[in-house]
Amino acid sequence: MTDNRPPTVYLVDDDASMLRALSRLLAVTGHAVQTFASATEFLARHLPTDRGCVVADLRMPGISGLDLQSALAHSGNPLPVIFLTGHGDIPTSVHAMKDGAEDFLTKPVRKDELLAAVRRALARDAEAFERRARQGELRRRFELLTPREREVLTQIIAGKLNKEIATALAAAERTIKAHRASIMEKLQAQSPAELGRLAQEVGFVSNQ
Amino acid sequence: MSWVTIIWSMIASVSFTLATIYLLIWFRERRSWAYLCFFVLAAGVIGMSAGEFGAMYAKSPAEYGAAIRWGHFAYGFIAVGSLGFVHFYFGTGKVWLLGAALGLRLLAVVMNFSTGLNLHIRAIQSLQSVNFLGEPVSMLGAWTPNPWVRLGQFAALVQFVYVVDASLRLWRTGARESRRRALMVGGTLGFFILFASAQAGLVAAGVLRMPIIVSFPFLAVLLAMSCELSRDALRASQLGRELRESEARMSLAANAAGLHHWQWDIVRDELWATDKGRMRSSPAQPEPKGFNQFLQSLHPDDREPVSHAVGKSMNGDGEYESEYRVLRPDGSIRWMVSRGRVEFNGAGRPVLMRGVSLDITLRKQAEQEIAQQRNEVAHLARVTTLGEISGSLAHELNQPLGAILANTDAAELHLQSQTPNLDEVRAILADIRKDDLRAGEIIHGIRAFLRRRELEKQPLEVAQLVEEAVRLIGADAVSRKTSVGLEIPPGLPRVTGDRIHLQQVVLNLLVNGMDAVSTCPVANRRITIRAARPDPHTVEIAVSDAGVGIPPGDLHRVFDPFHTTKQGGLGLGLAICRSIVEAHGGSISVQNNPDRGATARFSLPVAGTSGEGQVADGGSEQ
Numbered sequence: 001m002t003d004n005r006p007p008t009v010y011l012v013d014d015d016a017s018m019l020r021a022l023s024r025l026l027a028v029t030g031h032a033v034q035t036f037a038s039a040t041e042f043l044a045r046h047l048p049t050d051r052g053c054v055v056a057d058l059r060m061p062g063i064s065g066l067d068l069q070s071a072l073a074h075s076g077n078p079l080p081v082i083f084l085t086g087h088g089d090i091p092t093s094v095h096a097m098k099d100g101a102e103d104f105l106t107k108p109v110r111k112d113e114l115l116a117a118v119r120r121a122l123a124r125d126a127e128a129f130e131r132r133a134r135q136g137e138l139r140r141r142f143e144l145l146t147p148r149e150r151e152v153l154t155q156i157i158a159g160k161l162n163k164e165i166a167t168a169l170a171a172a173e174r175t176i177k178a179h180r181a182s183i184m185e186k187l188q189a190q191s192p193a194e195l196g197r198l199a200q201e202v203g204f205v206s207n208q
Numbered sequence: 209m210s211w212v213t214i215i216w217s218m219i220a221s222v223s224f225t226l227a228t229i230y231l232l233i234w235f236r237e238r239r240s241w242a243y244l245c246f247f248v249l250a251a252g253v254i255g256m257s258a259g260e261f262g263a264m265y266a267k268s269p270a271e272y273g274a275a276i277r278w279g280h281f282a283y284g285f286i287a288v289g290s291l292g293f294v295h296f297y298f299g300t301g302k303v304w305l306l307g308a309a310l311g312l313r314l315l316a317v318v319m320n321f322s323t324g325l326n327l328h329i330r331a332i333q334s335l336q337s338v339n340f341l342g343e344p345v346s347m348l349g350a351w352t353p354n355p356w357v358r359l360g361q362f363a364a365l366v367q368f369v370y371v372v373d374a375s376l377r378l379w380r381t382g383a384r385e386s387r388r389r390a391l392m393v394g395g396t397l398g399f400f401i402l403f404a405s406a407q408a409g410l411v412a413a414g415v416l417r418m419p420i421i422v423s424f425p426f427l428a429v430l431l432a433m434s435c436e437l438s439r440d441a442l443r444a445s446q447l448g449r450e451l452r453e454s455e456a457r458m459s460l461a462a463n464a465a466g467l468h469h470w471q472w473d474i475v476r477d478e479l480w481a482t483d484k485g486r487m488r489s490s491p492a493q494p495e496p497k498g499f500n501q502f503l504q505s506l507h508p509d510d511r512e513p514v515s516h517a518v519g520k521s522m523n524g525d526g527e528y529e530s531e532y533r534v535l536r537p538d539g540s541i542r543w544m545v546s547r548g549r550v551e552f553n554g555a556g557r558p559v560l561m562r563g564v565s566l567d568i569t570l571r572k573q574a575e576q577e578i579a580q581q582r583n584e585v586a587h588l589a590r591v592t593t594l595g596e597i598s599g600s601l602a603h604e605l606n607q608p609l610g611a612i613l614a615n616t617d618a619a620e621l622h623l624q625s626q627t628p629n630l631d632e633v634r635a636i637l638a639d640i641r642k643d644d645l646r647a648g649e650i651i652h653g654i655r656a657f658l659r660r661r662e663l664e665k666q667p668l669e670v671a672q673l674v675e676e677a678v679r680l681i682g683a684d685a686v687s688r689k690t691s692v693g694l695e696i697p698p699g700l701p702r703v704t705g706d707r708i709h710l711q712q713v714v715l716n717l718l719v720n721g722m723d724a725v726s727t728c729p730v731a732n733r734r735i736t737i738r739a740a741r742p743d744p745h746t747v748e749i750a751v752s753d754a755g756v757g758i759p760p761g762d763l764h765r766v767f768d769p770f771h772t773t774k775q776g777g778l779g780l781g782l783a784i785c786r787s788i789v790e791a792h793g794g795s796i797s798v799q800n801n802p803d804r805g806a807t808a809r810f811s812l813p814v815a816g817t818s819g820e821g822q823v824a825d826g827g828s829e830q
Contacts, residue, residue, distance in 0.1 A: 015607045015611070017607070017608065017611040017639060017642065017643050017646075018607055018610055018611045018614070020611070020615075020639060021610070021611040021612070021613075021614035021615040021618065021636075021639065022611075022614050024614070024615065024618035024632070024636060025614045025615075025617050025618040025621070027618075028618050028621045028622055029621060059603065059683070059686050059687050060686065061686045061691075064689070084610070085603075086602065086603040086604075086605070086606025086607055086610060106606075107606040107607065107609065107610030108606060108609045108610035108611075108612070108613035108614070109610060109613065109614070110613070111613075111614075111617040114614075
């Protein structure tokens, strides 16, 4: 599944003037921007296919910035969040960072800092998206395996030779070889080592 | 020297002494006619005793008759004097009876001179000698009585009736002093009138073989009257002493209190003030002042109000009251409060005004000091409050500042391109200006809030006042996840007050409310501000929270200074609020809500009703 939408910076701030200014700045530097006056508005329009990052004010009436981050983290699409705040608050910033905030900046924010943070966030999002896409693909491939093939895969990962696997599973070696080939083809792996890596990546757990 | 000589001389001299004394007294106090009557009575007794003496040593019937005749003439004086005394001294006798008695006596005196030898005796044939007090004195031997004596006796009877009637009336008034007088004077007089008449009559009728001794009894009457009069004199002197003492005490107290009496003779326009400094503004001035002079000695701003107050009392119910400043010649100012009363004559015109004035300079100074200190404390509290919400204020300022910076960066980048979007740049500049002004407003508000100031009362819109306070606290409320709701009906009248001080009150109550709900779950963190008009002259503002409420035992203490349940709190907030509200003529109270939380409400007078803006020297905003 691919997405052709460009990565977007989602701005969330209850101060209209701030929202306009940030939007202008990001737009003139070539970013796609969407603005929201409250976290509630944003969450209502947030889609799993959204790409990009969020720049949010920390203190907002109703759902605060931290709540927003928490909600995003629990959604299927955890976009990176950059916090802006006019009110320096150390415990909150530590809390925010521990929860995985991308960055924490104070208003008035310097152009370079903001753009650098946005760039990092977008990169991380792209990377995460790619990883998720790949994982999804992998999972799909693993679904194609038959139960017997899964058993064989487990043995291969354990480093067993065909002969040993045949003995262990009470099957002919020839059959085992055929299974191995099928597995390699389905999973599009080049070597047993790669098989092992892929299995680990997808979190394959043996049925035994 | 014979006893007769001694006794009768004594009677005459005692009477003379008393007569002189009381005549002199009467000269001093001509309105007391009783003294004059006493004098007349005493003169009569002298005359009487001379007559009796003359009779006792008469050598011939003609001498005897003449002596008695003149004696009776003297009795006329006795009658006039004694009855007059009763009339003036008792004040209770029937005037017609008096008139009748005196008239009859006068008639008797006339008869005394025009019939026979005297009123008692028509003719004397012979005298005889009788031993009286160890001495031979003349007495009637053989004589013809005068029938006109009945007139005299009848006159005496009427005198008696008058005296008894007056005495009884006096007795019935019940006062102890009056009863004593009635008994003493009335008793002796009444008795001796009868006695005199009887004795003279009996001697003249030949039943009693002794000289007429009427003067002696009347001396007794004199003495009884003198006794009463001297009692009065003693009493008067005692009262005088008490009065002087009382005056001395009052003068001492008045001086200690800075109080002095004054009196204004409206007709003659003479104003006197009594205290050790005779005149209020210049101790060396012995002349009374006129009213205008007095006005000139006052502070120019106070002349009109005082004049108005005086006029009002003179045209109205006579009660006068005013407060004013007096300018001393040395340039100092004293505050005075004055109360007085106007006295009107029979025609209803004001003739006199009397009153007291009190120097309240110290009190005024103390009041001013208190007001000053209150302002200092209020200022301190504002600084503290602002410190508490400074984080939120920083946030408030950082919003426009942040927007300005981002806008500036964006504009710069726009202008770096080949074809800059100038419309966008213009929009950016407009936003920058707006944000700059917004920041300026916030700072301006903070500065105004922090400045020391006295109360500058102006008409204020309630809605605006509350909204401004809520704005100041807005960011703080957001960070504490507390919602603030306003329920202010439209059309509320304006109130008179100092904007900053009242903002302080609302702010303080809001902060308290937020503290009260800080331990509640977010859904319950609600504060509501309501305004209402409970009566035509008052606007009430109430700040309610849905918090923990106030322990009932603490409710009466919340306004006490230094009472606080907050960690590190000073506990001055509500005390200052009350001080400010009361300085505006309102009142403040706190109650627990029936469901949950508490409500603090305070009232303010509607603009245009009570004490309007007295503008102190608070200075301009810039």
